[in-house]
Amino acid sequence: MEPSLDIDPSVLSLVAELVGTAVFAASGASAAVGKRLDLFGVVVIGVICALGGGAIRDLLIDAKPLVLTDWRYPLVALVASLFVFRFHPALSRMRPMMLVLDAAGLALFTVVGTVKGLDFGFAVYAACIVGVLSGIGGGILRDVLVQEIPAVLREDFYAMAALIGAVIVGIGARWESVIGHWTLSLIAIATIFVVRLVAIRYRWEAPKPKF
Template sequence: METDIDGGAVTLVAELAGIAVFAASGASAAVGKRLDLFGVVVIGALCALGGGALRDVLIDAKPLALTDWRYPLVAVVASLVVFRFHPALSRIRPTMLVLDAAGLALFTVIGTLKGLDYGFAVYAACIVGVLSGIGGGILRDMLVQEIPAVLKEDFYAMAAVVGSIIVAVGARWESQIGHWTLMLTAIATIFVVRLVAIRYRWEAPKPNF
């Protein structure tokens, strides 16, 4: 059985990893729009920190980006790395999609766990997790003048919903299955569902014109 300290360390590592990949996703989108260094860093940081800030507002907690220097630092560093070492322009979109799927998975799982930690009902914790996962992507797409993926790709939010349910239900047996196992299972599920949906272009019915 894992201790609370172990669980806290796992959550911290996962959250910083989520910030890094979402910052890279936002920075990649900004590079694709040919923004300058400042624009790349701003969009990368806002994309990375936006979902977590929304989550913290929902659970009535102080945004960690304003109370822990590691969060904005990781976001800025990841954005700078993408700016300096970004791949050829033709490869930016595929890379951004993979990074976005990873960020979606990490933030959804962390948000759901935090909702449960704050005593939210299962359905409410899932809502917090999903909004935490999709918040950064929505902000990124709006800033680069794209239609948010969640509004045009049904399996963006659906992947987050599936993962949040796994976390909320599995949390009842966390002491038996382990904190890492629960997190990694949910993260992998969201990530794989999202990438498979992209690969095979899964989508909900759209109006005929």
């Protein structure tokens, strides 16, 4: 039986989403800095990267996008983007840490998205789609805006890691009363996080056509 939590689950979910928002904003802003965009461009791409996946998720589940109803999300994205713009020389030397944070953001957004899909009554496969798009949507928008082929289509186990975690949540939901909601979520988050980091470490890639 899952131990009771003194903290309101909705608060934990909010914190997880805000952390993921900050991480993805930093990722988007870093890509914009690498393209030598000005302050406005860095902030725009950082905010879109941070909020894009969540907005796609909310549209798919027919809910009002949080970016339009909760000021904390755009504020966190804005602050994180400005931070990267100001301190990018130091952050560029912290690339390994940024990759770790990006993996954490992917895990958090994917699991939260999948859980929300299930809560809205979606079938397991549909909830998994919602979760994956929630995790990778912001990164796709970022790469398109900086005129690159989206990373999820060309390198590493990025979307694959998200899909594995989403499937764990979707299938495990049938035994949630035994496993416990938070235990299941933590297992899925840890799986995405570890798979992503191992893929980076060993340069795993999906098969590509041979020429």
